[in-house]
Amino acid sequence: MPQMILLTGSGISADSGLDTFRSSGGQSLWALYDADVVCNYEVWEENFELVHEFYSKRRVELAGVEPNAAHKMAAEWQKRYGAELITQNVDDLFERAGARDVVHVHGRLTGLRCLSCEAQWDWGYRPFNPAEHRCPCCGGLHEVKPDVVFFGERAPLYQRLWERLDSLSHEDLLMIIGTSGNVLPIAGIARHTRAVTVLSNLEPEPTIPENYFDHVIHGRAAELAPRLDELVKKILD
Ligand SMILES: [Zn+2]
Incomplete structure (x- = not known):
């Protein structure tokens, strides 16, 4: 066959x-956030909270379509x-x-992974809140990343x-x-x-x-x- x-x-x-990265306008999330900041492997850890805010909003948006x-x-x-x-x-x-x-x-918007212990897990459509959420395997926080391939990432x-x-x-x-x-x-x-x-x-x-x-x-x-x-x-x- x-x-x-x-x-x-x-x-x-x-x-x-x-909305897509290349065809976004108006109130699109892509117009409200700088992709070079929130989708960039080089600087994502420096912008940890903003990155999670952006991806949390994208998960909510995904749940609605x-x-x-x-x-x-x-x-x-x-x-x-x-x-x-x-x-x-x-x-x-x-x-x-x-x-x-x-x-x-x-990668997947509904997943998270931990760069420290290499755990990957389903997160669904929920926001990730750095004040309360942690890696379920190692308990770490600052290496928890959306399971999405960023610019500059393998x-x-x-x-x-x-x-x-x-x-x-x-x-x-x-x-x-x-x-x-x-x-x-x-x-x-x-x-x-x-x-x-x-x-x-x-x-x-x-x-x-x-x-x-x-x-x-x-x-x-x-x-x-x-x-x-x-x-x-x-x-x-
Ligand atoms: Zn971990």
């Missing part, structure tokens, strides 16, 4: 109302074709749409992504949805893979030459889900 990998970025969750048709479609592809879901998104909307074993290469799961991409053959499908190509080298990935490639973004991105893809569909992921499904069926069935 052909393999399918679905690689996604923030565009897919933007349709659920989650729902998975959309594209998340549900992805969960359906997983059931139907065993699709592997690899996402740059830190939200849990794929899981809430019924998907399992989602590979979060940039992303260990990239290795998994490269290995899985290398494993694809010409009968497999690599679908990429909602990513700007500013973080992952989407153009290079599309150029070098042996798989059939589908790109679906809201609009053309300057960093992604679309002629590297076999199929390109522009629009909102949530609205395009049925069209994308037709294409997937044509390629894999």
Whole structure:
């Protein structure tokens, strides 16, 4: 059976109302906080309380949104074709749409970890309050970090992504949805893979030459889900 990998970025969750780092304005959390301060591995410990305030607010925001048709479609592809879901998104909307074993290469908003004892734990949608909360394993505080990959931080799961991409053959499908190509080298990935490639973004991105893809569909992921499904069926069935 052909393999399918679905690689996604923030565009897919933007349709659920989650603001993204690159398309934020007005009252977006991204406009209220300086990402170079609250998402920066070099300086996060100096800004410990602000970092936790920002991520606590993002968890509350996440609790208030729902998975959309594209998340549900992805969960359906997983059931139907065993699709592997690899996402740059830190939200849990794929899981809430019924998907399992989602590979979060940039970590998870609902998790915390302790850099001191290497514990990782689920925190749900609660605020983290440095005045009362501690690492459940070592009791430490100042190395408790959101389980999200910050700018300048190593992303260990990239290795998994490269290995899985290398494993694809010409009968497999690599679908990429909602990513700007500013973080992952989407153009290079599309150029070098042996798989059939589908790109679906809201609009053309300057960093992604679309002629590297076999199929390109522009629009909102949530609205395009049925069209994308037709294409997937044509390629894999
Ligand atoms: Zn600890």
